[in-house]
Amino acid sequence: MNLVHEPGLSFDTVALVCRVIEACRDAAVSQEAYLCDLDRAIGDGDHGTNMRRGLEALAAERQLLSAMPLSDAMIAAGTILVMNIGGAAGPLYGTLLLETGKGLSAGQIPFPQAFLQAVGAVAQRGRSSPGDKTLLDVLVPLSEALVKQTDMRCLAEEIQGFADMTIDMKAVRGRASFLGERSIGHMDPGAASCALFATTVCHELMETARS
Ligand SMILES: [Mg+2]
Numbered sequence: 001m002n003l004v005h006e007p008g009l010s011f012d013t014v015a016l017v018c019r020v021i022e023a024c025r026d027a028a029v030s031q032e033a034y035l036c037d038l039d040r041a042i043g044d045g046d047h048g049t050n051m052r053r054g055l056e057a058l059a060a061e062r063q064l065l066s067a068m069p070l071s072d073a074m075i076a077a078g079t080i081l082v083m084n085i086g087g088a089a090g091p092l093y094g095t096l097l098l099e100t101g102k103g104l105s106a107g108q109i110p111f112p113q114a115f116l117q118a119v120g121a122v123a124q125r126g127r128s129s130p131g132d133k134t135l136l137d138v139l140v141p142l143s144e145a146l147v148k149q150t151d152m153r154c155l156a157e158e159i160q161g162f163a164d165m166t167i168d169m170k171a172v173r174g175r176a177s178f179l180g181e182r183s184i185g186h187m188d189p190g191a192a193s194c195a196l197f198a199t200t201v202c203h204e205l206m207e208t209a210r211s
Helices: 015-031 033-042 047-060 062-066 070-084 091-105 110-127 136-147 152-168 175-183 189-210
Strands: none
Touching: 015 047, 015 062, 015 070, 015 189, 033 047, 033 175, 033 189, 047 062, 047 070, 047 091, 047 189, 062 070, 062 152, 070 091, 091 110, 091 189, 110 136, 136 152, 136 189, 152 189
16 A cells, blocks of 8 residues: 555545545544643643644635645645644644645655655754654654655554654753653653644555555
């Protein structure tokens, strides 16, 4: 199953994009309290609510988004996330989707390369690197695995492990960094939400490939 290695999702993208957005919205709703709990431990406790709000705004536009070319849909989705996710996460998630969409539209590059470039843009935007206890600790290994064409099923099973690695890290960016050593022992909420959505997307793509 190498759907994401095609230079654009070629089959029924309308239904697929709708299902992916709905699944991510459902995940955000069901995990809102969990993500808020993680953020309360090392931040201000609003990450779950912010992500739920962003994904609900995205889901409200899913018919429109799914009718667009994938590149345009990702740019539009990024804009929606920037406007609707509060806190530090909005611009980071927004940049990820916007830059992936731009990569797909401009260079005719395949999805994994566009995603890899977008992750670089997120790192610049957040001025952070892997190991800083942020969502990059999920995005960087995820994008590298996609470029190496890791099997989707293997990848889906690995993603949560990337977020788990942030538990032992000391935060050096964002609000959690004020805690210094005391941030150690808690999973980064951004890494957790990132793993949640990435796993959800993988499962939807596998479902689609099977049906
Ligand atoms: Mg927060």
